[in-house]
Amino acid sequence: MTTLLESHEHKSLREAVSAFARSHPRATGPAESRHFWQEAGKLGYIGVSLPEAYGGGGGGVTELSLVLEEMGAAGNPLLMMIVSPAICGTVIARFGTEEQKRTWLPGIADGTRLMAFGITEPDAGSNSHRITTTARRDAATGDWLLTGRKVFISGVDIADATLIVGRTEDARTGKLKPCLFIVPRDTPGFERRQLDMELHATEKQFELTLDDVRLPADALVGDEDAGLLQLFAGLNPERIMTAAFGIGIGRYALARALDYARERTVWKTPIGAHQAIAHPLAQAHIDLELSRLMTQKAAHLYDAGDDMGAGEAANMAKYAAGEACVKAVDQAVHTLGGNGLTREFGLATLITAARVARIAPVSREMILNYVSHQTLGLPKSY
Template identity: 65%
Template sequence: MSFIESDERKALREAVRGLATKYGQQYFLDCANTDRKTDEMWEEAGELGFIGVNLPEEYGGGGAGMYELAIVMEEIAAAGTGLLMLVVSPAICGNIIAKFGTDEQKQRWIPGLADGSITMAFGITEPDAGSNSHNITTTARRDGDEWILSGQKVFISGVDQAQAVLIVSRTEDAKTGKLKPALFIVPTDAPGFSSTMIDMDLKNPEKQFTLFLDDVRLPADALIGSEDAALSQLFAGLNPERIMASASAVGMGRFALEKAVSYANDRTVWKAPIGSHQAIAHPLAQCKIELEAAKLLMQKAATLYDAGDDWGAAEPANMAKYLAGEACVKTVDQAVQTLGGNGLTVEYGVAAMVPLSRLTRIAPVSREMILNFVASASLGLPKSY
């Protein structure tokens, strides 16, 4: 891992920044306020090769890795926009299909995932399972050469803009004991598949849904990988999920910090910019330090993942997600405090980030579950559950 980004990565970062600033926070908020999707930005990002930068070149992707896709996510978020489906479609679903799909499945799905013409959601969380994935009850049973899926999922992002959902289930003969995930691609127009939007108090164009799978019949080739796959098949998607969530949180924190620093330099009280006072300057300096620390952990995780070390990437990916979420919440809060009353106005666009930043401590994995993981996996302490 080099601390100096290559010329290619620098160029990618600059190109993404150009796209993101072209749209910016106002575009994102306008879409959220008028119940529109960020389709224009998504389509342009796909045309420029940003969405599928991590996917295999032979199937239409950019042939790079999670490090590069994290650059895309970070720079988009740093411009005050958000493309949540970047976390889901190319990072989770794309990586799983690229690693475990058949050649036919790769040909069918990856080119569209890479150019953004296909968006795929990811369904793992269930109402009665939550963070305990071993309690997943969505079941796949064989019926001749076909599969029949039954179950329910909750807090699934972007179903209304997806053509398919990658569903995590278990086979009928594996309902108890340790989770043996079986992953199926379910078209959103499949008979028996339905969804209901969850009313969230967030300014975000990308919505959350509850899914219902009522005996959804699927062909044999809807199964990705093996029905007896180990958890490594799931980790192929969950580590990228945490890396991308970290990138989003770091980018959002950068955006908030830039707003606060700009205001602290311009706002003059008692004949001096308020940024000259340590009570303003020091908290912002702390935010900068913590965001940079989170970014380094994220880059370490991406580097290990791209090197093929899924298990080695798990620790820094989780740590990065934890630290990025904490730093993002702290930075957004400090930006509001720096701007004072202006921090709560629509004009300055800082208050809108408060609930979105809070989400970074909860999804896609809560800070408490990350602490559980680090305590047991990194420190060797006994599990509390």
């Protein structure tokens, strides 16, 4: 599936990723998912958005979102694509020191190293201003000491390090400001507990505890005073990639439903001939295509350096794709009836997976708040 907005190079990339992803069976466990990740890394798909000087493909979020969408459409959506190259890789590439770039970007690009991202806290979900994980300097050594908790952090067990969002005190105002720190997995005081999730996914979710975690001064990514600028440099790609994640899942579910509707015959014709079946599937396709166009717009704006325009478009894309994904999966399961809940057809597990695209990394209600305030100029209620 290509669009008029895509260049010849993008169409070729889409076709190559699709062929690669379809040549692999659906990953149903961590081992298969890791193998698929490593193979994708060797082909340059994981690092397609990272700078060529550090082993990447020199593209942008446009190319990376295209890769994730096609993987999802083939039944192999990689959740950590949203986290490792899109958030962590982007932030380090834009704001990291030369040493941080040389240390992390080549491995992220070729899939041999993985980074998780820790922002959400038990009392700071939608409102990131309530983050309480704090970092303070050890005056004697210059080290940083991090203390706090994080929750719903993906893939910490398989990640070499986690990019942690903490807060430091502004010496001038006394107010806390966000800062980013690279915390290696085995750092003393950095503990993890796996959350008991009903969501079927190869990537596990964790609660993190940081108890005076000591980090060297160079663990800080970027400027201590940059604050939200650096944070949103990673959050906008996160929204764009989540949209691509949802579109890919929706396309996969829709394709399974279409195959079934063309063949399944109850009366005299295949069930797909009946408008009660055909029209909802057509609506699902339309919704997916419209959300894809907004995703492409958001990716283009971000890659062009328009952070403000990309923020608006990324939120809209994530909203539209989340809704389209849930509807497509629901309609696919409904089309197959009882078969839609069997392991054979592989749709039932997508019911919960699709919900992720709707609620994470930001809820649809908060996106509506953003659009009503930032785009429409309406007053806040909070």
